[in-house]
Amino acid sequence: MKPTIKDIANKAGVSIATVSYVINKTKPISAETKNRVQKTIKSLNYHPSKSARSLVTGKTGNIGFILTDDHFLRTEPFYTRIFLGTEFEARGEGYYILLTSIKPDFNEKDSLPRFILNKSVDGLLIAGKIPSILISRLSAYNIPTVFVDFIPPGNNYPLVLIDNIQGGLLATSHLINLGHRNIAYISGDIDHPSLSDRLSGYKQALENAKIPIRNNLIFTNTNYPDRQNGFYLAKKLFTNNKEVTSVFAGNDAQAIGVMHYLKDNGYKIPKDVSVIGFDDIEADLMLDPPLTTIRVPKVELGVEALRLIVNLLKNKKSIHKKILIPVDLIIRNSTSAYKPR
Amino acid sequence: MKPTIKDIANKAGVSIATVSYVINKTKPISAETKNRVQKTIKSLNYHPSKSARSLVTGKTGNIGFILTDDHFLRTEPFYTRIFLGTEFEARGEGYYILLTSIKPDFNEKDSLPRFILNKSVDGLLIAGKIPSILISRLSAYNIPTVFVDFIPPGNNYPLVLIDNIQGGLLATSHLINLGHRNIAYISGDIDHPSLSDRLSGYKQALENAKIPIRNNLIFTNTNYPDRQNGFYLAKKLFTNNKEVTSVFAGNDAQAIGVMHYLKDNGYKIPKDVSVIGFDDIEADLMLDPPLTTIRVPKVELGVEALRLIVNLLKNKKSIHKKILIPVDLIIRNSTSAYKPR
DNA sequence: ATGAAAGCGCTAACAT
DNA sequence: ATGTTAGCGCTTTCAT
Numbered sequence: 001m002k003p004t005i006k007d008i009a010n011k012a013g014v015s016i017a018t019v020s021y022v023i024n025k026t027k028p029i030s031a032e033t034k035n036r037v038q039k040t041i042k043s044l045n046y047h048p049s050k051s052a053r054s055l056v057t058g059k060t061g062n063i064g065f066i067l068t069d070d071h072f073l074r075t076e077p078f079y080t081r082i083f084l085g086t087e088f089e090a091r092g093e094g095y096y097i098l099l100t101s102i103k104p105d106f107n108e109k110d111s112l113p114r115f116i117l118n119k120s121v122d123g124l125l126i127a128g129k130i131p132s133i134l135i136s137r138l139s140a141y142n143i144p145t146v147f148v149d150f151i152p153p154g155n156n157y158p159l160v161l162i163d164n165i166q167g168g169l170l171a172t173s174h175l176i177n178l179g180h181r182n183i184a185y186i187s188g189d190i191d192h193p194s195l196s197d198r199l200s201g202y203k204q205a206l207e208n209a210k211i212p213i214r215n216n217l218i219f220t221n222t223n224y225p226d227r228q229n230g231f232y233l234a235k236k237l238f239t240n241n242k243e244v245t246s247v248f249a250g251n252d253a254q255a256i257g258v259m260h261y262l263k264d265n266g267y268k269i270p271k272d273v274s275v276i277g278f279d280d281i282e283a284d285l286m287l288d289p290p291l292t293t294i295r296v297p298k299v300e301l302g303v304e305a306l307r308l309i310v311n312l313l314k315n316k317k318s319i320h321k322k323i324l325i326p327v328d329l330i331i332r333n334s335t336s337a338y339k340p341r
Numbered sequence: 342m343k344p345t346i347k348d349i350a351n352k353a354g355v356s357i358a359t360v361s362y363v364i365n366k367t368k369p370i371s372a373e374t375k376n377r378v379q380k381t382i383k384s385l386n387y388h389p390s391k392s393a394r395s396l397v398t399g400k401t402g403n404i405g406f407i408l409t410d411d412h413f414l415r416t417e418p419f420y421t422r423i424f425l426g427t428e429f430e431a432r433g434e435g436y437y438i439l440l441t442s443i444k445p446d447f448n449e450k451d452s453l454p455r456f457i458l459n460k461s462v463d464g465l466l467i468a469g470k471i472p473s474i475l476i477s478r479l480s481a482y483n484i485p486t487v488f489v490d491f492i493p494p495g496n497n498y499p500l501v502l503i504d505n506i507q508g509g510l511l512a513t514s515h516l517i518n519l520g521h522r523n524i525a526y527i528s529g530d531i532d533h534p535s536l537s538d539r540l541s542g543y544k545q546a547l548e549n550a551k552i553p554i555r556n557n558l559i560f561t562n563t564n565y566p567d568r569q570n571g572f573y574l575a576k577k578l579f580t581n582n583k584e585v586t587s588v589f590a591g592n593d594a595q596a597i598g599v600m601h602y603l604k605d606n607g608y609k610i611p612k613d614v615s616v617i618g619f620d621d622i623e624a625d626l627m628l629d630p631p632l633t634t635i636r637v638p639k640v641e642l643g644v645e646a647l648r649l650i651v652n653l654l655k656n657k658k659s660i661h662k663k664i665l666i667p668v669d670l671i672i673r674n675s676t677s678a679y680k681p682r
Numbered sequence: 683a684t685g686a687a688a689g690c691g692c693t694a695a696c697a698t
Numbered sequence: 699a700t701g702t703t704a705g706c707g708c709t710t711t712c713a714t
Contacts, residue, residue, distance in 0.1 A: 002460060004707055015685045020709060027710095030683060047459045051401070052707035054392030055690045062437075072425070073418040080414055080421065087441060091455055096403075096439055100428060114432055118388045119343060345691055356701045361693060368694095371699060393691035396706045 003044040012040040023048060062096045063309060064121035064143075066113060068104040070224065071128040076253055076281035078298060079127050082148060085302020086125060093310050097125075106131045116141055123309040126150070129192050144312045148305045151193040158312060159322040160305040164194050167294040167327040168201020169208075171248050171276045174292070174329055176209045179338035180246040180274060182217065186233040186258065187250025190220035195250045198278060202248055217241060225250055230257020238265065245273060245338055252277035252293055259287070259334070270336035280330055289333035296327055344385040353381040364389060403437045404650060405462035405484075407454060409445040411565065412469040417594055417622035419639060420468050423489060426643020427466060434651050438466075447472045457482055464650040467491065470533050485653045489646045492534040499653060500663040501646040505535045508635040508668040509542020510549075512589050512617045515633070515670055517550045520679035521587040521615060523558065527574040527599065528591025531561035536591045539619060543589055558582060566591055571598020579606065586614060586679055593618035593634055600628070600675070615676035630674035637668055 009016040014033060021027040022037040029037075040046075054060055065086060071079045087097050098121060100113045115121045116138065124138070124145040135152050138145070146158045175183050185202045187195045199218070206213050219237050223229040230249055234257060237244060249255035255277030259269055267273050269289055280295035304323050350357040355374060362368040363378040370378075381387075395401050406427060412420045428438050439462060441454045456462045457479065465479070465486040476493050479486065487499045516524050526543045528536045540559070547554050560578050564570040571590055575598060578585060590596035596618030600610055608614050610630055621636035645664050 006707080016708080017685055017687095017710080018683085021684085024709080028683070033683080049396065049707050050459065050461055051392040051395030052690090053709075055390065055396055055692085055707080056709045058690080060392070069425070073421055075416060075418070077414040077416070084410070084413070084442060096456070096461065098437055099440055101425060115437070118391065120391060120437065347691080357692080358694080358702075359700055362700085365693080369699070374699080390691050393706090394693075396691080396708085397693045399706080 003046045005046075005048065007044060008037065008040050008046055011044065012037045059122050059313075060120050061094065062098050062115065062121045063090065063306070064113060064115045064124045065097050065099045065127065066124065066130065066134075067101055067127040068106075068130060069101045070104050072101045074226070074253075076279070078279060078281060078296075079149075081298035082127055082302040082305070085299035085304075086306040087302075088299070089303045089306035093306065095122075095306075095310065102130065102134065104131070106134050108133060108137075112137060116143070123313050125305050125309055126152075127305075129189075144309060146305050146309045146312065148301055149194060158308055160301055160308060161322065161324055162194060162296050162301065163324045163326050164197035165201040165204065167278060167296075168198035168248070169205045170201070170327065170329045171198075171278060171294050172202045172205030173208070174331070174335065175246045175248065175274060175276060176205060176211065178246075178274065178335060181211060181338070182241075182244045182246070183211075184217040184219065184237050184241070184244045184247045185250070186219045186230065186237055186247060187254060188221050188223035188225040188229040188233070189250070191222055192225075195220075195225065198248075198250055217244060220250075226253045227257035227260065230254030231261045232257070234258040234261035238262075238267075245341075246335070247273060247275050249275065249277050252279045252281045252291060255291055255293070255334075256287065259291075270334050271339075272341065274335035274338075276335055292332045292335040293330050294327045295330045297325060301325055344387045346387075346389065348385060349378065349381050349387055352385065353378045400463050400654075401461050402435065403439050403456065403462045404431065404647070405454060405456045405465045406438050406440045406468065407465065407471065407475075408442055408468040409447075409471060410442045411445050413442045415567070415594075417620065419620060419622060419637075420490075422639035423468055423643040423646070426640035426645075427647040428643075429640070430644045430647035434647065436463075436647075436651065443471065443475065445472070447475050449474060449478075453478060457484070464654050466646050466650060467493075468646075470530070485650060487646050487650045487653065489642055490535060499649055501642055501649060502663065502665055503535060503637050503642065504665045504667050505538035506542040506545065508619060508637075509539035509589070510546045511542070511668065511670045512539075512619065512635050513543045513546030514549070515672070515676065516587045516589065516615060516617060517546060517552065519587075519615065519676060522552060522679070523582075523585045523587070524552075525558040525560065525578050525582070525585045525588045526591070527560045527571065527578055527588060528595060529562050529564035529566040529570040529574070530591070532563055533566075536561075536566065539589075539591055558585060561591075567594045568598040568601065571595030572602045573598070575599040575602035579603075579608075586682075587676070588614060588616050590616065590618050593620045593622045593632060596632055596634070596675075597628065600632070611675050611677035612680070613682065615679075617676055621671055633673045633676040634671050635668045636671045638666060642666055 005016045005019050008019045019037055021029050022034050067079050090097050098115045124143050127148040129150050132153050148160045185199055189195050203213050219233045247258050249258050255275050258275055262269055262273055277291050277293040280293045346357045346360050349360045360378055362370050363375050408420050431438050439456045465484045468489040470491050473494050489501045526540055530536050544554050560574045588599050590599050596616050599616055603610055603614055618632050618634040621634045
């Protein structure tokens, strides 16, 4: 039979209250008693009952994790890695993560995640872009919430974000430093703060280098930012702008699409055109040449988000902290020095 | 304040026991009382406390989901879809899924998933191949377990499997029906029952058609069955067997690798070589030509697994049921009729 | 520093 | 068909 706090108390010759104090460090206990209790706990392989604890504290010990289906199922394990980071960190903190996905077109009629309705979570992690209607419906429940890789409308939540502007700056500066001047930016989902911030970084880099920003080299739309869209935007870009010698794509998936287009149309990478992505999805090992990109530490995003929410849960005060996760330039072979054609 | 069973009892003018009976259908209650109670529950938006219930029943209402990191993170959302299926079905059953990943090289020293140690799950779902050592260590805990897409050593667990033999048969027969005779099978991870069963289906189809099985057209290894390995095996295959006109790859990822190899080496698909995969990963929309494959209903695998474990949990008797999920042939453009070269 | 005891919200055995 | 009540394993207040 599974041991209870009573068993520990009996065996250690103390009251159950003392055992509780030792476990939760909630009252000072003499070193020797503490020691004896801890030894007993180990020897009986005791683990406190989560439900009993929940019942009395009113806390569930669970944290909800919400993202949209398409984010969860995208080809590149981006949000999956973020989830893994939170799950990993949650282990140390003693929390369980309840993962659920919602439809990207979540609306008034759709029912909220079960763990919200049942009050089975103490806090909430929301990853990636989600419909505003969900955010507003959620806000009625007053559950401590942290957003990851998305800035919700109103921007009055704690956030864990990628330093997208810095990344855009890094990527574009890399191309500039290689001698490129006709540098294009392409990306879908431009409403997403991440992708528009990358564009801001791009512009900033050009300004820093006193290179004029040319809007005819910026191709954006609101499509889902996948390979297909990269291909599509590359086609639009190169059909009208033969002079482009380098492309900064809003993410790796789109960069791969750009590369597909270039290969299909006889361009050599990086000889004719340099391509740089963003994310470092580590997905397509077959990619030739390997993609220069901006590395996003995905697991770390998850870890930081979990830490932030746990912090929020412990210190009741609502700190509206925003954490910016730095990124790195990873130089591989899809970019090279500009040579006149 | 969150309403409790007491509030319902008071408002409905019955005892808390009656409310409990109505909720759990555990004793016959008169229609009118039942009705009144249910109305009250709705009106107060009452949800029973999971922890209180757990405490008294000894059940957690949670189901653990274990898979390896590399399965969870693979480029194609295969196991992710299975998870989504279980999560979806769990909603209806009132269970929560606790997802955790383990290292593929899990060993004696690694600690077991927390929810096992803490006894926080009533049942266990294990997806894909996992180390035997984990299975044996888990068995000590006597937790009802269902395996999905993997046959554990000993094979004395309830299982939900893809009908891989049937799929291999379908795939190979499709090529035979197109007139092909020099049909190769390539796959890594050949120790995995799924991938060896697909090979069995391949052999069976050849036998049915009275085509001799030629071992020099079967290239297998134990590498992770990804694009890279498909590329690698294709190279080995075509270097020595120019006569091959069609390839059945153990999964889509490897089929994509094969296609890469073929394109790189001047073969036209399907004119020179037909390629068929397995899984229908719906991942690579950029793929040209679109891949003929065997569709595996991934979400359904998850749904069935959840149903099976819940069944197990409800009817204590250990039914060692095995469920075989049927697959379909999806004909796209990577296969065509054999034409002599 | 430690202990006694109340009570969290529910289920189920036992009355009626 | 319905009600009374013990008790699940813990935390925490109040004593000592």
